[in-house]
Amino acid sequence: MAISANRLELLQIADAVAREKSIDRTIVLTAMEDAIQKAARSRYGTETEVRAEINAKTGEIRLQRLLQVVETVENVSTEIALQEALVRNPEATLGDFIAEPLPPLDFGRIAAQSAKQVIVQKVREAERDHQYDEYKDRVGEVINGVVKRAEYGNVIVDLGRGEGIVRRDELIPREIFRTGDRIRAYIYDVRREQRGPQIFLSRTHPQFMAKLFGQEVPEIYDGVIEIRTVARDPGSRAKIAVISKDSSIDPVGACVGMRGSRVQAVVGELQGEKIDIIPWNDDPATFIVNALQPAEVAKVVLDEDAERIEVVVPDEQLSLAIGRRGQNVRLASQLTGWAIDIMTEQEESERRQKEFQERSNLFMDALNVDEMVGQLLATEGFTAVEEVAYVEIDEISMIEGFDDETADEIQARARDYLEERETKLDEERRELGVSDDLLSIDGLNNAMLVALGKDDVKSVEDLAGCATDDLVGWTEKKDGETKRFEGALSSFDLSRQDAEAIVMAARLAAGWVTEEELAAMNADEETEEGDEEVEQTVEADA
DSSP states (O other): OOOOHHHHHHHHHHHHHHHHHTOOHHHHHHHHHHHHHHHHHHHHOTTSEEEEEEOTTTOOEEEEEEEEEESSOSOTTTEEEHHHHHHHOTTOOTTOEEEEEEOOOOOOHHHHHHHHHHHHHHHHHHHHHHHHHHHHTTTTOEEEEEEEEEETTEEEEEOSSSEEEEOGGGSOTTOOOOTTOEEEEEEEEEEEETTEEEEEEESSOHHHHHHHHHHHOHHHHHTSEEEEEEEEETTTEEEEEEEESSTTSOHHHHHHOGGGHHHHHHHHHTTTOEEEEEEOOSSHHHHHHHHTTTSOOOEEEEETTTTEEEEEEOGGGHHHHHOGGGHHHHHHHHHHOSEEEEEEHHHHHHHHHHHHHHHHHHHHHHHTOOHHHHHHHHHTTOOSHHHHHHSOHHHHHTSTTOOHHHHHHHHHHHHHHHHHHHHHHHHHHHHHTOOGGGGGSTTOOHHHHHHHHHTTOOSHHHHHTOOHHHHHOEEEEETTEEEEEOOTTTTSOOOHHHHHHHHHHHHHHTTSSOHHHHHHHHHHHHHHHHHHHHHHHHHHHO
16 A cells, blocks of 8 residues: 555655654654544544554554443434444443544644644643653763853753753852863752752762762772772862772772872862772771871770770871861761760870869769779779778779778778669659559669659659660761760760560560560560571671
8 A cells, every 4th residue: 555645755754853852762752642632633523533543554544433332322422322333343332441433633723723733732641751761760860961051050961862951059168160171060959840850969979979980990990999988078079988899909009090190180170179088997997097087096995885986196296187178077977877085185185183182082082982982992993982881892902002891991981872862863763753563674673764764754654765876865877977876874974685585575564565576676686686687697708
């Protein structure tokens, strides 16, 4: 069968649009069918159910009207009687649809304009969907483009098949782009929005630097060297932690390159941003010391629960460790994920002396002894009255200048003090309205119950409704800084495991869980811990 010029032209238009917009030809033909259907409904009535089909090979357009099979016809435009339907299709039943051919449609000016709008809208939607599908899986890539325009500090980038935007806060400070400039950026987000897919680019994202190193250092691209973490102060300074899976390859040297060629290529792209390349270490203390380079560290003290570390540096190294406007320590904190407190050796010495004096004063007040005895107890490492009251008597009598009689007297005073304090705490607990039932919960004492009462936890049910964080506190990381939130029992030496055991004991006492359920949960936790140990062993062997 010969194909008419109009039909052939229809297919050529569909092919041209599909190629230009990079969408499937079928989508264009479907848009054309929808446009023809809309035009046909305006001709035959909007209530008419019209179907248009375009033959993808010949371009032939076939129009049909769908009629629903009913018992009694009320609308001849949409319904057909069962008897008449059976004549056309012997298998027709009530509720089916019968297709009735319609004559070819001559488009008027208004109908053609309406059809054009439908086609343009459908093609635009298909183009946007194609762009979104193409770029949504490219999040995390570095892409090259040409600056299309700059407006209000934001840069619009032509990516070829789409547009990206680099917002003002995602540009390196003092960086200026003009129309026609080539730009390289990191795709950090792709969103489907009403006006089309929005591709958000960044030149300040930490992973932009990591990807640039991956392009410049073959060992990173091959996976021999791994970039663990990156911290940036865009346009000024950055720190990057690397580790090598091959012991024969120096990760820092590989990233620096011959005469600094590799790192200088990245520095040039980032407008002269200074980069410190740090060797990664699984030991937090060693890693943090490395991250504070070029400053020298004398001593570190870790608080693993709060992920906080105290770093002691020589007096002359303090400004170097902190950096200009705190930049060095801030980047080191972002890189390691730990909150870092820096002090000089003199400040640490003064703090130790202050703590020593506080312990000495504690013993002087609690045991009613003179300053010399209080200082002797503090010097021997005693930090609390409880330690003095319940240690073996020999540990006190062995202190120089003490005898058995003195040791007995000191320990008796310590126990009297604790007994008197316990009585006062019990009275305070009762005044706060804290239930006596809480005394039956293992791990709690009167001092803890007073702290709970002040936090409005006064019954077994109140304690059962607490989370572990409510008791021991928690930390949150935001913008590279760690913030500490205190719990009701933060001032006590209580681990998270102990706090969880206290909460579960309260839930058991309140009847929220049974002993069987508690035993089952403990068994599951032990199984998970065992599995983790096996995985770690396998990884170590590998």
